[in-house]
Amino acid sequence: RNAIKNRKENSAKTARYNADFYSRGIFRVKNLPKTIMGQKLDFFDEIIDSSRSGILYLSETVSKITFQKPDKMKEVIVASKVSGNDNGFSFNNAADVNFDFYENYIEFDTKVISPIADNAFGYYRYKYDGFFMYENNKMIHKIKVTPRRDSEPAMNGYIYIVDDSWEIYAVDLAIKGAQMGNPALNNLVLKQNYSYNSKNKIWAKNTQTIDFEAGMLGININGRFTYVYTNFEFPEKFEKKTFTNEVLKFEANANKKEDSFWNTIRPVPLTEEETTDYLKKDALQTKKKSEKYLDSI
Secondary structure, eight states: OHHHHTHHHHHHHTSEEEEEEEEEEEEEEESOOSEETTEEOOTTTTTSOTTSOEEEEEEEEEEEEEEETTTEEEEEEEEEEETTBTTOOOOOOSGGGOOOTTSSEEESSSEEEOTTSTTGGGTEEEEEEEEEEEGGGEEEEEEEEEESOTTSSBOEEEEEEETTTOOEEEEEEEEEGGGGTOTTEEEEEEEEEEEEETTTTEEEEEEEEEEEEEEETTEEEEEEEEEEEEEEEOOSOOOTTSSOSOOEEEOTTGGGOOHHHHHHHOSSOOOHHHHHHHHHHHHHHHHHHSHHHHHHO
């Protein structure tokens, strides 16, 4: 109740900011059928294994973002990398994943009710699940949230609240596709972690992950998107011309960064699976650009 009561006040603390943003997205397919409704599915034969499973898409971006609530955002993409395409531009961007639990609703395919929305008690049941101490003796409360009805867009899992200030420390929440009116989506898990900015005395989101599983017509896809926010600045106001019609911009040669750049700037190390995919698809791309391959086609 205290978190709901202080929701607007805590939301205002991060109403304006500049930050560095990193994102990584991966889509996998599992047991891809060879045909669907009589049509061959051979587009991905070169990149999936013998069990017809593998990574369909892997990409990373590094950008600088400027944001003002409720919905003004400017993003400059400094670097973009797509596995198997050295001219590719990733479609990961900050505006599409700006999920804010201080708002009454989180925008997915439908409006999902936040566990600390003004009307949250009409949609959620709560169970106190203990507390732990964070650095500087800050008490963090762990609360289990459960939808009152399975047919409504409410999430299931945990929300962590900072004592006294009633700010969000973390969320670990899941929702079924049926609850959002999306029959293709089986399950979606959204996690956020916040860190304390001692200079501004603000809890600001520093990491976010989205895991999902989806399937239709025998095609089963799963994936993860990882986001990291760093170097926050919280100005009291922005200049008038800060936000224009240009909301997304790519810097020159953003998709030409060397591996050495990525190896030093990447805040979350690549998994073995992701490293292998970059090597495999780079080799495949080199082959397709070779004179021998081009002559053969």
